[in-house]
Amino acid sequence: MTWIDLAVDTGTVNGKYWIFALGMKVMLGGLSFLKREVYRLKQISGNKLLVRALKEEGVDTIFGYPGACTIDISDELYKQDDIRIILPRHEQALVHEADAYARTTGGKVGVCLVTSGPGATNLVTGLATANYDSVPLVCFTGQVARPLIGNDAFQEVDIVGITRSITKYGVIVRNREDLGRIIKEAFYIARTGRPGPVLIDLPKDVMAELGSADYPDTVNIRGYKPNTNVHMGQLKRALKMLKKAKKPLFLAGGGVNIARANEVFTEVVEKTEVPVVTTIMGRGAVPTDHPLYIGNLGMHGAYASNMAVSECDLLFSIGTRFNDRITGKLHEFAPNAQIVHIDIDTASISRNIHVDVPIVADALEAVTKMNEYVEHCETKKWRKQIAEWKEEHPLTMKNRVDMGPQDIIEEINRQFDNAIIATDVGQHQMFTTQYIEITKNKQLITSGGLGTMGYGFPAAIGAKLGNPDKDVIAISGDGGMQMNIQEFATAVLEELPLILCVFNNEYLGMVRQWQKLFYGKRYSMTNLKSGALFRRTNGQEMPEYTPDFVKLAESYGAKGIRVMKKEDIAAAFEEAKKNTKTPTLIEFVINPEELVYPMVQPGGTLEDLIMDC
């Protein structure tokens, strides 16, 4: 006898109704159980959502270094093939690689994934570098689980706090349900407006938690509405001034390159026949072989450029923040000029110098609008004056017996026309920005704002990963090269045929230059051969230079070439080009007495130039 029969037999309830009710209840219960189960099954962990989000954002490459707090994310990434994972040898190099990847792929966001604590703190220099040069990055840092935060747990740091002033935006994800929105916002913030690095701190338990699998399609941040339109009234006013000016001058900064406004800008320049100077970040805004291009301005700018700025009556500047390295003495910068300034960042306008016509706009938008309205300007006399300055003090370090930096860079100009040139920081960087030709298919990347030594080599790696069809050349000094030299392993394993030019002058050359010119030749802390022997013998004896860069390259499985003479430069590059599977390091042995000229006296005006001596 079943229990149902029993119930009917006892007659306490209407049998049929009872069975019906019971059936319904079981069915409904089952349904809601199923619903819950389906919902539960549809939920995914934060780790999974992160990988999904990366795909939705079109990320094809991430730069990652693992650790305890991100091991679950690494595991999720292991299960997919759409995103390439690059494993550098140090987090500082990692972030530079992502930075260069973003700079050279025209609008892609560089993505970093590092663990908590030291993994995160190693990002600091790279974040500041990217922040100053307006590079879109999204950096994910692991964080200890929420209950451990604040306990001085193993590998816990407040990375959002540490990086607050060197990121565009930083946030810790406190709740699993916010994760999708935060990632969406991060990518949006990084790539819009004035681009910049965004940091997202991911506590381990938040990432393990199940939650909605949805990744939002839209972004709405009430405090962040990047300006895209150009104020036409202001722009027309500026163009009227341009037309009226007798000695007008364009000043193009990195903003022109970031907005990819180069080609339209070149059209504007040609229509108006107004000459152009650039900052080092703006190099390439017009092709450097263009007849209307004068050169870089600033501390190591060309004589003609600095004179043109000092003498012009209208300085039409786009995408620059008038950094102290380009202005020299502030109060005497462009003393005769009215200044127009177009910038996407309101805070960059009228900060360092007084601006007569401020225009907040994206450089590409503004230049495109300019292209519609500009008229030809009468600048013949003014251009003749500039040509005279150029002739008076041309930018050159020719007539040297020894192999000079100019010889090497000019050989690069001759041999490579589809290339990315990445520099480190120091004398070689200034030589490069002076002599490298940046034409249509070439790009220069350099740490212009922060001046980060150790940037060049990893930057070349990032650039090559993003541009396998281009030649990528790193130009570095012997000091900067050693700041991220471990990346040889990354470059060799990724089979990247980079060409690494090391200008070895056995000194930290830029500081030495200052010591030579302004500190009575007291070469304190700049001699890279000094050490115990140097001290013991009172500077009389010095050991061989270490490391032997050629052997070092070879030990990593890369190719090493040493060049001592001018005549061997061309052959070295030819040989490097034949090496298509591994990097080639070319060590150029340079005389430390080669200084960067011209040079603005520290604290001087742009006209206070020390010329070659």
Next chain:
Amino acid sequence: MDNNMKKRWISLYVENQVGVLSKISGLFSGKCYNLDSLTVGTTEDPTVSRMTIATVSDDETFEQIKKQLNRMIEVIKVIDFTDVFVRMKEILYVKVLKCTPEDKVEIFQIAETFKAKVIDYGKDSLLVEFVQTATKNDAVVKLMKEEFKSIEVVRGGSVGIESISMMER
């Protein structure tokens, strides 16, 4: 740079999130801006906080401060209170200790003059509450410090809101 140095007020709508206060104050310390006082509290919308910031700066620096605040992602709106009519008050508590009976009489007189309230009373101490402009509070603190042997002071920082009718401070 010293010309046009004066006290200025900003009212700020910000996201009510952890870390925002630190980001705002970090901006002032990181860029060497003077920060005279800062008050913060939530608004009718619990996701939004409103700050009143007082700073002493020249025109150029003040322009920069506003721009830098504006470009922060978490800042929703920046209102410059320098040239608008606002209602602005600060709360100030002064506890006077070791009072003689004559002191007490004087404190009541001060309170009456400044429309303050004596809100607590002990054998030889009094607690006075002032709600007035920060400038007036400055004067009160100065006066009370001179008049009495031992005082203890706490101030709330100015809070301000735009007037409906034209009315200053």
